[in-house]
Amino acid sequence: MAEHIVSSYDNDLQGLRQRISEMGGIAEKMLVDSIVALVRHDKTLAQVVVTSDKRLDVLQREVEENAILTIARRQPLAVDLRETISAIRISGDVERIGDMAKNIGKRALAIGDDFQPQKIVVGLQHMGDLVLGQLKDVLDAYAQKDTAKALDVWKRDGAIDALYTSLFRELLTYMMEDPRNISFCTHLLFCAKNIERIGDHTTNIAETVHYLVTGETLAIDRPKNDRSIDATVASGA
Amino acid sequence: MAEHIVSSYDNDLQGLRQRISEMGGIAEKMLVDSIVALVRHDKTLAQVVVTSDKRLDVLQREVEENAILTIARRQPLAVDLRETISAIRISGDVERIGDMAKNIGKRALAIGDDFQPQKIVVGLQHMGDLVLGQLKDVLDAYAQKDTAKALDVWKRDGAIDALYTSLFRELLTYMMEDPRNISFCTHLLFCAKNIERIGDHTTNIAETVHYLVTGETLAIDRPKNDRSIDATVASGA
Incomplete structure (x- = not known):
């Protein structure tokens, strides 16, 4: 009987881990697609990103409810x-990572075909690549219960902030430089954020x-390198 | 014995509610203070807001841990x-509301004594007042288990988005209008966000x-009136 209980509990945990793994896959894809949609002005792809978020919300509620039912039923220690x-x-x-990617997708839909300076596009892609690497690694760290790998991700966040x-x-x-840039640069500011x-x-x-x-x-304290709040630029440019 | 269990459970819930009530009070004060600090250039107050956030983090962890221990011990249904x-x-x-107020506090520290157009200051204060009203009402709705009041808050979010x-x-x-406004207006954009x-x-x-x-x-679906993503302004201004 005790064995039966243990195994039901393991099944519960397995279900939670599977859902989180599915969520991770969706979030990774949303992140990649949102940045591609943004830099290639691909509105169809942007729309796919926005729509994908619904599945993440459903899975998150399922994880939360099932986890709590598991705690109530099995009283784990x-x-x-x-x-x-x-x-x-x-x-x-x-x-929430899905929400952020969805926001980028929405801005990709709004920006349209505005010209984007190459330097900014490269910067956004680079940030996206770094963050995607962090996301993949931390989900691996979770799947493998690898605390060293998790700590490595935690330490690397400073590079993204910088x-x-x-x-x-x-x-x-x-x-x-040019007031005509303000509107779409504001969108890109929020995307970078x-x-x-x-x-x-x-992290x-x-x-x-x-x-x-x-x-x-x-x-x-987590290593923070976000100095954007203090960023000052010579105002007369 | 059953009575004893029920009453322990009630004590547990009481503890959770008290902590959330304390959290609500802190978050309300942080929100008010952050906007005052911003519009009055009050760096001391901004620093108080930033520091207050730590207590919220501690309380949130306590609520989470105690709630889960309660579920494990009492198996509520x-x-x-x-x-x-x-x-x-x-x-x-x-x-997270505390995090947002802390962010406003950090920007208040960074902006310094830059001139702020009266119209923007009034707009930020008005947004702050509306949101503070929402926060107070929804915390009351929680304390009183008043779903009608909660629904009212939920419906009113559209006004804030607009x-x-x-x-x-x-x-x-x-x-x-003037590139010299860009730096501090960007701070205010993020504050408004x-x-x-x-x-x-x-909500x-x-x-x-x-x-x-x-x-x-x-x-x-929640009523959303945030059209800022689609906002376009004649670019040649």
């Missing part, structure tokens, strides 16, 4: 309880993986 | 289970209150 708590937290972060700050400065400069926030969510997931494996909360 | 799930969700939204869109257009116009997102979180809380009271999820 210690590491097993951490498994279910972590599933709730990670699905929340992945769902890139965001430099892109932010670049966009301000374009806006100052969305990518940067996806990076923040990957949240890294923290959760660390908690899942060790039972401890990462106490030290 | 139906409405009691919804109580604990709702506590987790609402504390998450209030914590105000955001108009403020967004106004800011773009200022940026186009943060206030708008606080509004989104109040999330409204949805949770509805679920808590009725056991049902609001199926209809």
Whole structure:
């Protein structure tokens, strides 16, 4: 009988992990597609990104509800309880990553065929690649319960923040050079911010993986390199 | 004995509600202070806002952990289970509202004494007042389990989105008029976006209150009036 209970609990956990894995795959695809849609002015693809978000929302609610039913039914302790708590937290972060990608998709739909400076496009793509790498790695770290890999993701977020700050400065400069750039540069500013926030969510997931494996909360402050708030540009440009 | 269990469970719920009430108070104060700090260039107050966020993070973790321990220990069913799930969700939204207010505080620190057009200041204050009203009402709706009040908050979010869109257009116009406005207008754009997102979180809380009271999820799409993504301004201004 005890064995039966254990195995039902394992089945529950398996179901949670499968859903999170499906969510991760959707979020990765949404991130890639949103940036492609943005830089190639591909409105069809942008629309696909916006639509995909619904599935993520459904899966996130399922993870949350099933995790809580599992806790209520099986009364897990210690590491097993951490498994279910972590599933709730990670699905929340992945769902928000989908929201960010959806926002980029919506802006891709709005921007239309406005000219985009090559330097900005390259910068956005580079940020997107870095964040995608973080997302893939942290989802692997979760699947493999690899806290070293999770810590590595956590430490690398600073590079994304630094890139965001430099892109932010670049966009301000374009806006100052020519007022006709302001409208679409504002869209790109928010897109860059969305990518940067996806990076923040990957570090949240890294923290959760660390908690899942060790039972401890990462106490030290996360390395932040986002200096965009302090970014000042010579105003007379 | 059964009575004893029931009363322990009630104590657990009481603890969750008290923490959420404390969180709500802190978040309301952070929101008010962040906007005052922004429009009055009050850096000391801005710093207070940034610092206050830490307490919210601690309380949110406590709510999450205690709610889950309650579920594991007491195995609540139906409405009691919804109580604990709702506590987790609402504390998450209030914590994110604190993050948004903290972001406004950080921008208030960065902007310094730059001139701010009166029209923009009034617009930001008005948005802030509306959102603060939403936040107070939805926290009351939660405390009183008043689903009608929650639905009212949920419906009113459209007004905040509409105000955001108009403020967004106004800011773009200022940026186009004079490149010297671009840097601080960008800060104000992000501040307005943060206030708008606080509004989104109040509607999330409204949805949770509805679920808590009725056991049902609001199926209809939320009324959205954010047209800022489509906002176009004559570019040659």
